[in-house]
Amino acid sequence: MNLEKLKTILGERVKKNEPMAHHTTFKIGGPADLFCDAKTTEELVRFILSARKLDVPAFILGGGSNILVGDGGIRGLVVKNSTEKIVIAGVKGAYKSGVQAGTVFVQADSGVEMNKLVRFTIEEGLAGLEAQLGLPGTVGGAMYMNSKWTHPVGYVGDCVYQATIITVKNEVKVVSQSYFNFGYDQSSLQTNGDIVLSVVFRLKQGNKKELWNVANQSMVYRHETQPQGIKSPGCTFRNVSKADALRVPTPNQTTSAGYLVDHAGLKGLSHGDAQISPVHANFIINRAKANASDVVYLIEQARKKVKEQFGVTLTEEIVRVGEF
Ligand SMILES: Cc1cc2nc3c(=O)[nH]c(=O)nc-3n(C[C@H](O)[C@H](O)[C@H](O)COP(=O)(O)OP(=O)(O)OC[C@H]3O[C@@H](n4cnc5c(N)ncnc54)[C@H](O)[C@@H]3O)c2cc1C
Known part of the structure; x- marks a missing residue:
């Protein structure tokens, strides 16, 4: 690999052997063999293209809130996406009876933290993303997984109008929402290798006070149901299909993977410093100095026991990256 050459091209900002932990x-x-931080979209594109020109694999890191990096680390270049611009890109619509009732288009760089974007939109009185308050990570990571909130159910992809991407063929393109094939925990980014540079969200004008109420309710529910102040990448497994929930059957046909892990008797199970959370069985937590191998052991145990007990195969939501 042309790592030394790439390091010279990218200059002083590049770190060598940066611990992904x-x-x-x-x-x-x-x-990570090489690690650098992109502060603007221009830098993000330049870093990706420089790596590609030298056949060095480049991994785009958002907030690192949905990944399990192997103990062997990541070969090639990791680009931390710290792009941060948010702008109101356009307005459509009119005043109805003295009340604003239009559509507002907000453009955010893919490195913008979701929480920053949600707070911005609420403060501007714009409805659509308010229930996502508390979602860790960046706009790009949320696009990749079509991140969601369940009370009420809503996906980040629902509000996407269009986005600018760079493809694996190095084309920079503007594409519309349908391009992403959004579904539950699903987007085309997971298979085609596109990288999102920025996103335009389509939002409705709303009442700021009501939007804060919804956002605060999300936060209350989050605090009541998820372990707090822990080292974790959120939910380990994707929820199961309705068909599996009916077949098991689960109470009220819940599709919760956490329910199955819990009822397979695994809540609190630990291996090394990794533990299946005693609060929420779909969270694995790092109690101190857990290794990726400890986590993989717990994932395999959970998958095996749930399969034995319920005949359901769990699939991972967290993204495994690098060498294990
Ligand atoms: C405490 C906690 C609570 C959570 N709650 C929720 C929740 O309520 N709902 C939910 O859906 N998830 C939740 N998660 C999971 C996680 O926060 C989301 O999946 C989040 O959207 C990941 O974003 P990120 O920027 O951290 O992505 P990362 O973890 O950095 O990356 C994840 C994947 O996205 C890819 N990616 C990142 N940026 C881009 C880009 N610009 N273009 C293309 N690909 C990109 C990466 O390469 C990687 O493959 C939670 C996690 C934690 C730790």
């Missing part, structure tokens, strides 16, 4: 909410992960 410093950049994930799990606080787990071996070193």
Whole structure:
């Protein structure tokens, strides 16, 4: 690999052998060969293209809140996306009976933290993303997983109008919402290798006070149901299909993967410093200095026991990256 050449081209901002544990909410992960931080979209594109020109693999890191990095680390270049611009890109619509009732288009760089974007939109009196308050990570990471909130159900992809991407063929294109094939925990980004540079969200004008109420209710529910102040990448497994929930059957046909892990008797199970959370069985937590291998052991145990007991195959929501 042309790592030394790439390091020379990218200059002083590049770090060598950077521990990924410093950049994930799990606080787990071996070193990235090379690591740099992109502060603008122009830099993001330049770093990606420079790596590609030299055949060095480049991984785009958002908030690191949905990944498990292997103990062997990541080969090639990791680009931390710290782009941060948010602008109102346009307005459509009119005043109805003295009340604003239009559509507002907000453009955010893909490195913008979702929480910053949600707060911005609420403060501007714009409805659509308010229930996502508390979602860790960046706009790009939320696009990749079509991140969601369940009370009430709403996906980040629902509000997407269009986005600017760079493809694996190095084309920079503007594409519309349908391009992403959004579904539950699903987007085309998971298979085609596109990188999102910025996103335009389509939002409705709303009442700021009511929007804060919804956002605060989300936060209350989050605090009541999820473990707090822990090192974790959120939910380990995707929820199961309605068909599986009916077949098991689960109470009220819940599709919760956490319910199955819990009822397979695994809540609180630990291996090394990794533990299936005693609060929420779909969270694995790093109690101190867990390795990726400890986490993989718990994932395999959960998958095996749930399959034995319920005949359901769990699939991971967290994204495994690098060498294990
Ligand atoms: C405490 C906690 C609570 C959580 N709650 C929720 C929740 O309520 N709902 C939910 O859906 N998730 C939740 N998550 C999971 C996680 O926060 C989301 O999946 C989040 O959207 C990930 O964003 P990120 O920027 O951290 O992505 P990262 O973890 O950095 O990356 C995840 C994947 O996205 C890719 N990616 C990142 N940026 C881009 C880009 N610009 N273009 C293309 N690909 C990109 C990465 O390459 C990687 O493959 C939670 C996690 C934690 C730790």
